[in-house]
Amino acid sequence: MLRGGERAYAAGVSIASPIVPDRDIRLDNRFASELPELGVAWKAQEPVEARLLAVDEDVAAEVGLDPAWLRTGDGVRLLLGVDVPAGATPVAQAYSGHQFGRYSPRLGDGRALLLGELTGADGRLLDLHLKGSGRTPFARGGDGLAAVGPMLREYVVSRAMAALGIPTTRALAVVATGRAVRRETLLPGAVLARVAASHLRVGSFQYARSIDDTELLRRLADHAIARHHPTAAGEAEPYAALLRGVVEAQASLIAKWMLVGFVHGVMNTDNMTISGETIDYGPCAFLDVYDPATVYSSIDEGGRYAFGNQPVVAQWNLARLAEAMLPLLHEDEQQAVTVAQDLLDGFRVAFAAAWSAGLRAKLGRAGDEQADPLGDELLTLLQTGRVDLTSGFRALAHAARGDTAPARRLFSGADGFEAWLTRWLALAPDADAMDRVNPLYIPRNHLVEEALAAATGGDLGPLHELVAAVSAPYEPRPGRERYAAPAPEDFGTYRTFCGT
Numbered sequence: 001m002l003r004g005g006e007r008a009y010a011a012g013v014s015i016a017s018p019i020v021p022d023r024d025i026r027l028d029n030r031f032a033s034e035l036p037e038l039g040v041a042w043k044a045q046e047p048v049e050a051r052l053l054a055v056d057e058d059v060a061a062e063v064g065l066d067p068a069w070l071r072t073g074d075g076v077r078l079l080l081g082v083d084v085p086a087g088a089t090p091v092a093q094a095y096s097g098h099q100f101g102r103y104s105p106r107l108g109d110g111r112a113l114l115l116g117e118l119t120g121a122d123g124r125l126l127d128l129h130l131k132g133s134g135r136t137p138f139a140r141g142g143d144g145l146a147a148v149g150p151m152l153r154e155y156v157v158s159r160a161m162a163a164l165g166i167p168t169t170r171a172l173a174v175v176a177t178g179r180a181v182r183r184e185t186l187l188p189g190a191v192l193a194r195v196a197a198s199h200l201r202v203g204s205f206q207y208a209r210s211i212d213d214t215e216l217l218r219r220l221a222d223h224a225i226a227r228h229h230p231t232a233a234g235e236a237e238p239y240a241a242l243l244r245g246v247v248e249a250q251a252s253l254i255a256k257w258m259l260v261g262f263v264h265g266v267m268n269t270d271n272m273t274i275s276g277e278t279i280d281y282g283p284c285a286f287l288d289v290y291d292p293a294t295v296y297s298s299i300d301e302g303g304r305y306a307f308g309n310q311p312v313v314a315q316w317n318l319a320r321l322a323e324a325m326l327p328l329l330h331e332d333e334q335q336a337v338t339v340a341q342d343l344l345d346g347f348r349v350a351f352a353a354a355w356s357a358g359l360r361a362k363l364g365r366a367g368d369e370q371a372d373p374l375g376d377e378l379l380t381l382l383q384t385g386r387v388d389l390t391s392g393f394r395a396l397a398h399a400a401r402g403d404t405a406p407a408r409r410l411f412s413g414a415d416g417f418e419a420w421l422t423r424w425l426a427l428a429p430d431a432d433a434m435d436r437v438n439p440l441y442i443p444r445n446h447l448v449e450e451a452l453a454a455a456t457g458g459d460l461g462p463l464h465e466l467v468a469a470v471s472a473p474y475e476p477r478p479g480r481e482r483y484a485a486p487a488p489e490d491f492g493t494y495r496t497f498c499g500t
């Protein structure tokens with residue numbers, strides 16, 4: 001049962017509206033009770049004047065929350081974390097992290113809270129977590145807040161990722177707080193409510209290791225096994241099996257990112273999950289022109305997190321996880337290192353398999369090894385011809401149906417495309433299958449910026465239009481042509497900022 005009065009903060013809900021009676025919402029505290037060393041009990045900050053900006057009704061349904069109730073005053077107070085069900089124990093989670101290669105022993109939720117765990121439709125526990133809910137003991141110099149624009153960026157991009165079939169933490173809702181947030185200028189503040197398989201990060205293991213408590217490390221690993229890799233529990237070496245599970249989940253995830261041109265932008269070890277879900281949509285963006293050297297984040301000066309580096313960085317991060325887990329892998333450190341090295345080598349193999357399978361499917365030749373050289377050559381053509389990745393694959397499906405004009409136009413700057421096209425068409429690619437895996441609508445950078453700028457100014461129309469387009473990414477819809485088009489020339493070089 002939720003505490004709190006019948007305050008009606010939600011947009012469109014007046015005080016006089018009938019409020020759906022309190023629900024029996026159950027928030028478990030599995031993390032807080034099993035791993036008390038990794039959480040500090042904390043409370044979310046009261047809003048100045050709350051206004052619900054967006055709710056993902058699919059996510060709400062997945063965790064058994066009634067979207068209509070979430071829009072009521074009591075629902076919004078749950079989404080802000082200011083009223084939680086009796087028995088819930090919100091905590092700020094502790095974690096460490098390598099940020100741009102430099103180790104910070106104590107990061108943690110500086111502006112976030114784990115409210116507790118909900119139960120998903122399939123019986124799995126899912127975290128309900130907030131971002132922007134005020135300073136915590138981990139805030140260091142930060143203000144504990146988040147601005148409307150970046151929280152809505154997470155909302156729209158994570159939603160697009162889910163629609164693309166890419167494992168991701170999910171945005172349940174964004175609530176404006178009525179509080180001004182100082183970044184370069186004053187911006188409206190917001191809280192993001194997020195649902196995820198968990199918020200265990202590589203950095204969580206680094207933290208447990210850094211305080212040199214092997215018993216805690218083991219409890220953390222057991223918690224991770226129970227929630228994410230339950231089959232590991234039955235294996236002879238459960239912790240090695242856990243590490244293998246994480247390596248495989250991340251290899252599959254990064255391949256999926258690469259296949260749609262997603263650039264995460266801040267792949268620090270605190271932004272990599274144990275579940276294999278994408279987390280932290282800070283400076284992320286999507287490629288338009290295909291170029292592995294692409295970097296969008298303004299603070300990534302060395303290009304560490306460039307598009308093409310993502311698999312290497314993922315493996316580097318997993319090596320940090322393996323280091324943290326060494327005491328669990330073998331009592332003899334040298335032997336533990338050998339076990340870890342073996343498992344880490346599995347990344348390359350798993351990534352290559354996931355990537356080739358995905359690229360074959362994108363080429364309309366699922367399962368066909370013969371398509372592999374054509375896939376490699378196509379990447380070169382995309383790059384030399386400066387072709388928009390997303391439009392490129394959709395144009396190829398047209399070509400597979402007999403209309404080669406759009407592909408010829410797009411690849412006009414790529415020497416060798418004609419010969420490539422002839423060879424590929426000779427394999428009789430399946431155009432319909434291509435259209436089921438190659439999205440037409442992605443959250444293109446210029447559209448995201450346009451929607452966030454409008455929302456920051458109070459107009460949510462463009463955001464909802466964009467969400468509608470990217471939520472059904474494969475099916476062409478009349479009237480949505482601009483959502484399928486690359487950025488206009490005058491949009492210029494795109495830069496994203498970490499000042500979230």
Ligand SMILES: Nc1ncnc2c1ncn2[C@@H]1O[C@H](COP(=O)(O)OP(=O)(O)OP(=O)(O)O)[C@@H](O)[C@H]1O
Nearest residue numbers: 107108109110111139142143144145279280281282
């Ligand atoms: N405004 C802020 N106030 C306090 N701490 C902050 C603030 N912004 C970021 N931090 C902290 O800095 C670290 C790195 O932030 P980062 O942007 O990677 O994560 P985040 O966006 O806050 O959250 P998440 O990774 O959960 O999506 C985290 O420990 C985060 O809590």
Ligand SMILES: [Mg+2]
Nearest residue numbers: 270271279280
């Ligand atoms: Mg983060």
